[in-house]
Amino acid sequence: MGSQATKKEEKYIDIEDLLKESLSDKNVTGDKEDMVLEYLCQTISKTDSYDALQRKARDGDTYAYIQLASWHISHAKNIKDYCAAYHYALKASKHGYVESYYILGQLYLYGTGCIKNVHKAIKYLDIFVHTMSSKDLLNDSVLTDAYLKLATAEKKLGHYAKSCQYYTELQKIDPQYETEAREMLSLLQNNRKEFTSFAFYIVIACLIVCGTVYFLGSYLLNEYSNYAGRYKIEPKVTIIEKETPAPQPVVVTKPTxxxxxxxxxxxxxxxxxxxxxxxxxPVRGISSTSEYVSSKGNYYGAKNLLDSSLGTSWQEGEEDGGIGQSIHFTFDTSVMVSAMCIYNGKQTSEEAFFENNRVASFTIFDDDLCVELTDDMQPQYIVFENPLLIDNLTFTIQSIFSGTKWNDTCITKIIFYE
Structure with missing residues (x-):
């Protein structure tokens, strides 16, 4: 008895020494560090254990993110703890730790507020169980719990077939879930019977309604025909003969x-x-046949052609460089468009100008006129002779100057004058 007490005391003293060492400036790594962290979480204050885990994460041990997430879940009191757990679990998932998906699934299943989404819980738990199953860890207690949570989540959504499938997997891992699997199978069968009965009644109701409408329509049509036949009046036709006038010669005047x-x-x-x-x-309305949609949320639509900034531009979104793409302008009233100015390409810098495509030629006034441009950043002024009186026009790209880096055609500004 005395020797056993001595061993326990020595182990306790050893852990105490390691604890002091870990809280000092010395580095503690490997198995010793795990022993210290376990001791911290079980014996000392929550603040000290949390600080130790954070220090471990700062020292480059990315697995500490898993431990920090678990710490917040085990000490969760409010939404802030759930958010912190989510933050650390997400960081761990970026480092490839499979356990992070299990933690994220728990948070989305049992969390509160914005961190509660059964669909996302199913997504992360499903990734976890498939990864763990591929590693032949079917007897792992965490994997068993993940299957149980998946079955619960699918049941919450009314997906009884999937829930039954997960209970069946649980039964393979642990026979004690055989009762739950049978209950879920019975619930699934009853649900299918109820759905079949409901569908049958719906079909019968539709047939009754259609039959009623058909017979009612036939009856009304028959009554209308009888009424029309009963009160039909033969019209009295009087033919008056008139002399046909002689045809007069028609004088055709040629239009000017x-x-x-x-x-x-x-x-x-x-x-x-x-x-x-x-x-x-002034331009009342503008539209284009194509525009580039940025994944970063930047706007490259046709309305950029009308503002006063050279930092914004229209950019087409086709793979062929934009040849054949059009921009349509409408005006408040019919106007005589006598001139226009175009700031070609992307005008933010000379580098951006040559990296992207520029318009080499375009048609305007319903493709009746093809205008050729020069390849430089200066505004280009175009004066029209014999202009038309119009209330709208279409600008169509016919050819381009190719960019050195991107195959996207840009135009910064277009201005019309009378």
């Missing part, structure tokens, strides 16, 4: 057709353009 001269264009410098005194035409 005004021939619209074709629209042409000229590229002019900024100074020449300013001297012509054009006025800006």
């Amino acid at each position: 057709i005004e021939v619209q001269e074709p629209v042409t264009y000229t590229l002019v410098s900024e100074s020449v353009f300013e001297s012509l005194g054009f006025q800006t035409i």
Whole structure:
């Protein structure tokens, strides 16, 4: 008895020494560290055990994230603890620890507030059980508990077939779940019977309604036919003969057709353009056949063409570089579009300008006019001769200057003048 007491005392003293060593500046690693952490969690205050786990995580032991998540779950008092557990479990999952999926499944199944989602609980628990099953750990108690939680979650959602499947897996691991498996199978069969009965009654009700409508419609149609036949009045037709007038010669006047001269264009410098005194035409509406959708949430739609910033642009979203894509403009009233200005490409920097595609030529006025542009960042001013009176127009890309990095065609601004 005395020797056994001495051994226990020596082990206790050894753990106490390790505890002091772990709380000092010395490094404790391996099996000794696990013994200290277990001792911390069981014997000393919650604050000291938590600090020890955090220090272990800071020292590069990523498995400490699992221990921190478990610590928060075991000491959970409010939503903050659940959030902290979720935070550490998510970090552990990024380092490839399978146990993190089990913890995330628990949190989503039994958590509160935003951390309660049965569908996500099923997702993470399913990943855990499939991974553990592939490692032939069928007798693991955590795996058994995961199967039980999966069966419970599926039952909550009314997925009795899947719940029954998980109870069957539990029965293979531990025969004590045979009763639960049978009860779930019975519940599944009863549910199917109820659904079949409900579907049968629905079909019968539909047939009755359809039959009633058919017979009622036939009856009303027959009554209407009898009524129409009973009160039918033969119309009295009086034929009045009139003399047919002699045909008169028709004089055909040829209409005067005004021939619209074709629209042409000229590229002019900024100074020449300013001297012509054009006025800006407000655009009422704008749309495009394609636009790039950014995964980062940045907007590259056609409305960027109308703002005053050179930092925003329209960018098409097709794989062929945007040839054939169109931008449609509408105006408040019919206007004489006499000129336009285009800031070609992406104007944020010279590097961005040449990395992306630029428009080389485009058609306008219903494809009647093809305009060719130069490949530089300066605004390009286009003056039209013989302009049309229109209330809308379509800008269609015909060719492009290829970018050095990206196959996306960009336009920063388009402005119309009268």
